Amino acid sequence: MAGTGKAHLRDGGARLTVKDLVVEFRTKGDQRVQAVSGVSFDVLPGETLSIVGESGCGKSSVARAVMHLPAPTDGAVQLNALDLGSLDKKALRRSRVAMQIVFQDPVASLNPRRKVKDLVQEGASIWGRGTAKSRDRDAREVLDAVGLDPDVVWNRRPHELSGGQCQRVSIARALVMEPDLLICDEILSSLDVSIQAQMLNLLRETKAQRQLSMLFIAHDLAVVKNISDRILVMYLGKVCEVLDVEALDRPATHHPYTQLLLESVPTVGSSRVVPSKAPAGQDLPSPLNPPSGCRFRTRCPLATPRCAVEEPRLERKSDDQFIACHEVA
Amino acid sequence: MVNDVEAPRRAPRPKRARRAAGKAAQLLAVLLIVSFGTFMLSALLPGDPAVAILGEGHPPEAYEQVRQELGLNDPLLSRYVEWLSAVIRGDFGTSLIPPQSEVSSRLASAFPVSLQLAVMALILALVISIPLAMVSAYRAGGVVDRIVSAITFGILSVPSFVAGLLLIAIAVNQFELFPRAHWVRLTDSVPDNLYHAFLPVLTIALLEIPTFTRLLRSDLVNTLQEDFVLASRAKGMPSWRIMLFDAFRPSSYSIITVVGLALASLIGSTVIVETLFSLPGMGSLVVHAAGQGDLPIVQGAVLVIAVTYVVINTAVDAAYSIVDPRIRRAQN
Amino acid sequence: MPRTEPISAITPPAAGATTAPPGPAAETRPRGAGFDVLTLMCGLWLLTLAVVALVAPLLPLGEHQDSALTLAEPIYAPPDLASAHPLGTNALGLDLLARVIYGARISLVVCISAVLIGMAVGGIVGITAGYLRGKVDVVIGVLTNSLLAVPTLIMLIALASVLRPTPQNMVIALSLVAVPGMIRVARAQTLALSQREYVTVARALGARRSRVILRELLPNVALAIIPLGMIYISALIVAEASLSFLGIGIRPPQPTWGNMIAEGQDGKMEQYPFLVIVPAFFLFLTVFSFNLIGERLRKVWDTRQVKL
Ligand SMILES: Nc1ncnc2c1ncn2[C@@H]1O[C@H](COP(=O)(O)OP(=O)(O)OP(=O)(O)O)[C@@H](O)[C@H]1O
Ligand code: SF4
Ligand SMILES: [Mg+2]
Numbered sequence: 005m006a007g008t009g010k011a012h013l014r015d016g017g018a019r020l021t022v023k024d025l026v027v028e029f030r031t032k033g034d035q036r037v038q039a040v041s042g043v044s045f046d047v048l049p050g051e052t053l054s055i056v057g058e059s060g061c062g063k064s065s066v067a068r069a070v071m072h073l074p075a076p077t078d079g080a081v082q083l084n085a086l087d088l089g090s091l092d093k094k095a096l097r098r099s100r101v102a103m104q105i106v107f108q109d110p111v112a113s114l115n116p117r118r119k120v121k122d123l124v125q126e127g128a129s130i131w132g133r134g135t136a137k138s139r140d141r142d143a144r145e146v147l148d149a150v151g152l153d154p155d156v157v158w159n160r161r162p163h164e165l166s167g168g169q170c171q172r173v174s175i176a177r178a179l180v181m182e183p184d185l186l187i188c189d190e191i192l193s194s195l196d197v198s199i200q201a202q203m204l205n206l207l208r209e210t211k212a213q214r215q216l217s218m219l220f221i222a223h224d225l226a227v228v229k230n231i232s233d234r235i236l237v238m239y240l241g242k243v244c245e246v247l248d249v250e251a252l253d254r255p256a257t258h259h260p261y262t263q264l265l266l267e268s269v270p271t272v273g274s275s276r277v278v279p280s281k282a283p284a285g286q287d288l289p290s291p292l293n294p295p296s297g298c299r300f301r302t303r304c305p306l307a308t309p310r311c312a313v314e315e316p317r318l319e320r321k322s323d324d325q326f327i328a329c330h331e332v333a
Numbered sequence: 334m335v336n337d338v339e340a341p342r343r344a345p346r347p348k349r350a351r352r353a354a355g356k357a358a359q360l361l362a363v364l365l366i367v368s369f370g371t372f373m374l375s376a377l378l379p380g381d382p383a384v385a386i387l388g389e390g391h392p393p394e395a396y397e398q399v400r401q402e403l404g405l406n407d408p409l410l411s412r413y414v415e416w417l418s419a420v421i422r423g424d425f426g427t428s429l430i431p432p433q434s435e436v437s438s439r440l441a442s443a444f445p446v447s448l449q450l451a452v453m454a455l456i457l458a459l460v461i462s463i464p465l466a467m468v469s470a471y472r473a474g475g476v477v478d479r480i481v482s483a484i485t486f487g488i489l490s491v492p493s494f495v496a497g498l499l500l501i502a503i504a505v506n507q508f509e510l511f512p513r514a515h516w517v518r519l520t521d522s523v524p525d526n527l528y529h530a531f532l533p534v535l536t537i538a539l540l541e542i543p544t545f546t547r548l549l550r551s552d553l554v555n556t557l558q559e560d561f562v563l564a565s566r567a568k569g570m571p572s573w574r575i576m577l578f579d580a581f582r583p584s585s586y587s588i589i590t591v592v593g594l595a596l597a598s599l600i601g602s603t604v605i606v607e608t609l610f611s612l613p614g615m616g617s618l619v620v621h622a623a624g625q626g627d628l629p630i631v632q633g634a635v636l637v638i639a640v641t642y643v644v645i646n647t648a649v650d651a652a653y654s655i656v657d658p659r660i661r662r663a664q665n
Numbered sequence: 666m667p668r669t670e671p672i673s674a675i676t677p678p679a680a681g682a683t684t685a686p687p688g689p690a691a692e693t694r695p696r697g698a699g700f701d702v703l704t705l706m707c708g709l710w711l712l713t714l715a716v717v718a719l720v721a722p723l724l725p726l727g728e729h730q731d732s733a734l735t736l737a738e739p740i741y742a743p744p745d746l747a748s749a750h751p752l753g754t755n756a757l758g759l760d761l762l763a764r765v766i767y768g769a770r771i772s773l774v775v776c777i778s779a780v781l782i783g784m785a786v787g788g789i790v791g792i793t794a795g796y797l798r799g800k801v802d803v804v805i806g807v808l809t810n811s812l813l814a815v816p817t818l819i820m821l822i823a824l825a826s827v828l829r830p831t832p833q834n835m836v837i838a839l840s841l842v843a844v845p846g847m848i849r850v851a852r853a854q855t856l857a858l859s860q861r862e863y864v865t866v867a868r869a870l871g872a873r874r875s876r877v878i879l880r881e882l883l884p885n886v887a888l889a890i891i892p893l894g895m896i897y898i899s900a901l902i903v904a905e906a907s908l909s910f911l912g913i914g915i916r917p918p919q920p921t922w923g924n925m926i927a928e929g930q931d932g933k934m935e936q937y938p939f940l941v942i943v944p945a946f947f948l949f950l951t952v953f954s955f956n957l958i959g960e961r962l963r964k965v966w967d968t969r970q971v972k973l
Contacts, residue, residue: 073865097871105869107862115863117884127870174866181870359807366811377827490953492903494910495926495945502934604818605907619819620911623826631826639814 009318010044012246012326018046018082019217020070020103020185025079027065027241037291039065041241042079047185052211052218054228056265057238060288063221066238067189070219071105072096084184101127104178108190110170114162120147120173121158127181146180147173150206168199172206179210187219192227204230225252225265237262240291240299248324259327260304298330306331360647367639368420371632372413378628425633430625436633439618444637446614450606451599453530454537455592461538462545467576469546470553478550485543493602497536497609504532533606540602541595549588556580593649600641704961707954714951718770727760729767730918741937753939755928757918761939764920765947771921772951775832776901779839780894786840787847788890792882794848795855796874805848812845817904825913835908835915839901843894850893854886888966895959899952906948922948 010023027040039062047053055063069076072088081088086099107113114123124143128134134142144154150172162170171191178186188207192200208231211218222228228235229249237244237259245259258266289295289302298316301307310330318328383399400406404415419426425436465485469478488496553576556562562579566572604616611617615634622630717724727750728734738758742750752761794805815823821838828834858864859882867881902922908914909923917924922944929941 068865071865071869073868097873100869101871103869105866107866109862113862113866115867115881115885117888126867126872130867130871130876177866177870359803359810362807363810363814366808367814370811370815371823374823374827377824486956487953490899490949490956492906492948492952494907494923495941495948498926498929498934498941498945502938600816602816602818604822605911608911619822620913623822623913624911626826628826631823635815635819635823638816638819642816643814 009243009326009328011318011320013044013046014048017048019049019051019084020047020219021080021082021085022046022066022070023080023082025066025069025081026077027062027069028077031292035292038241038294039291040069040076041294043238043241043243044079045236045243045246047217047219049184049217050211050215051233052220052231053234053236054220054222054232055236055238056222056225056228058223058288060291061238062241062291063223063238064189065241067105067187067219067221070187071100071103073100101131101181102183103185103187104181104183105187105189106171106174106178106191108194110167110174110191110194111162113174114170116162118161119158120152120160120162120165123162123173124177124180126177142180143176146176149179149210150176151202152176168195168203171195171203175206175210179214182214183216185217185219187221189221190223192222200227207231224268225262229253237265240288240294242299242328243318244300244328246318246326251322251325256322256325257327257332259329259332260306261300264303298328360643363643364640367643368417368636369413371635371639372416374632374635375628376409378626420633420636425636426629428622428627428630430622430627436629439630440615440633440637443613443615443618443634446612447600447603447607447616449526450530450533450537450603450612450614451596453534454599454603455541455596457534457538458541458545458595459588459592462542462549465542465546466549466553467581469550470557470580471572471576473550473554473557481546481550485546488539489543491539493536493540494605494609496539497533497606500532500536501609533603533610533612536606536609537599537603541599544595545588545591548591552588553580589649589652593645593652596645600638704957707957710950711954711958714769714947715773717766718773721763721766721770724766726763726766727754729759729763729920732757732759732918741940743937744939744943752943753937755925755940756933759918759920761925761943764925765922765944768920768922768925768944769947769951771832771915771919772902772905775835776839776898776905778836779901780843780897782836782840783843783847783897784890784894787844788851788883788886790844791848791851791853792855792878792886795852796859796878796882802852805852809845809848812841817842817900818907821904821908822911822913825908830908830913830915832915835905839905842901842904843897846897847890847893850889851886854889855882858882858885889963892959892963892966895955895962899955899959902948902952902955 013021013023023044025040025043026038029037029039031037043062043066045053045055055066057063068074069079070081072081075089083099083102088096088099091099118126121140121143122129124147125139128139128142133139144158147154147157152169152172157165157169157173162173165173171194175191192203195203204227207218207220210216218231220228220231225235229252232249234246234248235252236246239261244261247258247262252266289299295302295312297313298304298307298311301311304311306329308331314330316328316330318326321327383396383405387395387399404412407415423437425440427433428436428439465481469481472478557575557580562575565575565579600615603614604620606612607614607616608620615638619631619634621627622634727738736758738750738754738760740754740756740758742748742754742758744751744753744761750760750762752765754760755764790805794802812820820842824834824838824841828838864877864881867877872880905914906921906923906926909916909921910927912924912927914923915921917928925944926941926948929937934941
């Protein structure tokens with residue numbers, strides 16, 4: 005995999021375009037970890053792109069880099085054709101509002117000292133939007149939309165809500181800003197299964213109503229099948245495969261890593277918990293010291309000597325499928 | 334982050350060296366700032382030092398001359414540099430109040446007294462708090478644990494001058510078990526020295542016992558819940574053996590740090606006790622000097638104590654990161 | 666009974682040391698966060714003391730300071746609750762009850778002001794260091810370590826050697842003691858909190874740095890700082906009393922608990938134990954109460970933070 009390449013980018017009209025994104029962290033010993041190494045993708049208006057990969061492959065790092073929180077080490081992020089990297093602090097602050105993010109941990113996402121009404125109105129109060137009255141009304145509306153009774157939760161603090169309710173508040177807080185792009189970083193994995201289904205429905209409805217583009221992050225394919233238009237599979241900071249959701253179940257060949265993920269998807273009716281661990285026995289190699297050539301080769305059943313020296317590029321396989329693999333493509 | 338970064342390989346040497354150098358630079362900066370603050374004490378002094386030295390009613394030229402001699406007319410920074418370079422050579426000047434001896438010799442005779450008190454108090458505190466912590470942790474939440482914790486919490490709220498006064502009232506005046514106001518140097522007679530030092534040492538130790546006991550207890554309680562301890566339990570090892578061999582050793586790392594830090598700060602905290610028992614240590618030296626406005630002695634004592642503190646801390650820090658693999662890993 | 670962590674505030678951690686003192690260890694079984702009778706009594710004590718100290722001039726108390734007015738009063742009168750001097754008198758015939766109350770006035774005002782200053786300055790500086798990191802953090806770290814390098818009492822004594830022992834100077838000196846500990850705690854809290862998603866979300870919503878610091882971080886850092894403040898009040902009360910006891914703090918005839926206790930030195934205490942017992946008792950109860958309430962608050966807020 006270790007795929008770089010932009011064959012899958014569509015020209016023009018994208019809401020979000022990300023090119024050659026690199027995210028590096030400095031660790032204590034003054035070393036650098038590349039959490040994301042040259043990832044590109046785009047999201048059209050009203051489209052949902054899911055990013056899938058196991059824990060630690062750099063999904064959240066992509067999300068934060070897209071928001072410029074903090075800015076990526078390298079690469080370009082364009083929102084509605086505006087290059088975020090070229091903006092000054094103030095302009096960035098203003099443009100960023102068009103993207104909103106919801107995180108995995110519902111409780112850590114809400115300031116424990118605030119009441120729900122203040123949490124939901126936070127954005128409006130930062131920007132001084134509307135009157136107190138109109139803000140209240142908007143907040144109530146959006147709470148209602150996410151399935152919370154405004155009268156019940158209005159004066160509650162996060163610790164008086166359940167995890168699912170907290171997550172709804174987070175979503176409401178994001179939606180009330182009427183963003184063009186909503187980033188959902190594993191928002192389902194801390195919720196139990198019945199609530200997961202409710203949330204998925206909620207997101208699907210909202211998306212339909214608002215022409216919202218979404219970047220939906222998850223670590224397994226089962227969840228994303230229901231909600232995505234396109235899927236991007238990541239491994240150790242690189243792209244393995246990009247495909248339309250219809251291509252997923254088509255008896256087509258996939259990247260070996262996608263294959264692995266597909267095989268670990270629980271069958272319908274089984275109560276198996278969503279696997280968050282590496283699907284194959286081995287662990288993820290350290291991002292401090294990634295394998296040469298194709299990063300997946302240490303776990304790949306098809307690996308050849310070529311895979312150790314040459315990095316595969318993302319190639320078009322069909323109109324709706326792009327794969328970075330020497331053997332499969 | 335949720336993800337474990339795999340423990341990275343050791344950083345290349347030059348980077349380690351650079352980090353060590355950065356730390357050393359920070360230490361040096363701390364020492365410089367402390368010394369500058371100490372030096373600046375004299376600037377806080379109200380009134381004109383020349384007047385203070387000569388007294389009132391001299392002609393203005395006389396004051397001017399004194400100021401000239403003292404170098405008070407030079408710019409602040411150059412005076413500081415001069416003062417500091419003298420201090421580094423061990424010359425803290427002479428005390429202002431008779432006997433006008435060299436500050437350095439006064440400090441040299443006082444320092445060992447305080448150091449001895451601090452070290453002995455630490456040992457005593459450990460001797461008392463380790464068993465206390467063990468019996469508390471043995472049945473955490475039980476009656477003994479609660480009593481110990483109530484007592485330690487109570488002791489924590491007794492200022493050491495009150496504790497000292499009470500000890501004197503009881504052990505010295507009531508029962509005449511111990512002498513007061515005498516100090517026999519360790520070099521003169523060891524048993525005599527220990528006998529005279531006991532009450533003061535106990536008073537200081539009382540300051541540290543609650544902290545040590547509480548810390549060690551909660552550490553022990555945690556260790557006792559770890560898997561390897563549970564495994565020993567399952568094997569049927571008697572509880573006291575588990576306490577001593579399995580739980581105590583890993584728990585003692587944190588006490589080592591705290592002891593190091595306490596040693597450093599105790600050298601400053603012996604003040605009260607030295608005054609109460611009239612012991613010739615740093616504390617009583619500095620208190621008397623402060624009462625009389627004898628600034629060179631105060632400055633010298635502050636510096637010596639601060640340097641000791643910083644040096645001990647650094648040493649503890651280094652020792653600790655060598656001893657405890659957990660820290661080393663965390664630093665990577 | 667209080668089962669608590671050591672009060673690291675009183676011996677704050679090392680200068681130049683990056684090793685944090687061993688972190689708070691989990692309690693064996695989490696005890697209820699509720700307040701019990703003992704805490705309630707401590708609270709009542711502090712409240713009563715504060716009110717009485719506040720309205721002291723209005724109370725029908727004996728003379729506390731001016732011995733010219735007490736020439737006719739008995740000296741060393743033993744405590745007798747039914748008499749005009751319920752807690753006795755001292756060598757000058759001054760009323761001990763009046764003196765402890767006026768002593769409380771000074772102690773509380775001075776120490777609480779010092780802690781408030783320490784909390785404000787230390788809180789803001791610590792949050793700034795923790796949020797901005799980098800060079801600012803290093804510089805603040807060095808300054809903090811410098812303040813910590815001189816043990817509390819030694820620093821106070823050194824300052825006392827050049828400053829006149831007025832209450833204002835006392836407040837300044839004592840707040841210097843409180844600041845570095847507050848900086849450390851605020852910084853550590855900020856480091857932890859700024860990793861929380863709600864800070865990122867606030868920035869995503871467009872909040873400026875100042876808003877993040879004031880609205881997102883400050884209220885949560887305060888949760889950690891307020892209990893520490895309580896514990897610092899007790900530490901400073903002891904420090905202030907120690908200074909007066911040593912004769913270099915606030916001086917007689919103005920009463921403080923420390924200089925009142927000092928009156929019992931030189932054998933007076935054996936003859937007239939109440940000279941020491943009365944102020945020592947007040948001192949102990951007050952310090953104990955602040956310690957206890959601080960610890961309880963910390964635990965309650967800690968568990969809440971964890972639960973969140
Ligand atoms: N602030 C940071 N400092 C250092 N390393 C980091 C930091 N944040 C993330 N990393 C590292 O970057 C890599 C990618 O992390 P990231 O959080 O993006 O993964 P993820 O795919 O979102 O994982 P998860 O599914 O567990 O959320 C990991 O190896 C992680 O350890
Ligand atoms: S076959 Fe080679 S290139 Fe393809 S995924 Fe496996 S290791 Fe990578
Ligand atoms: Mg993540």
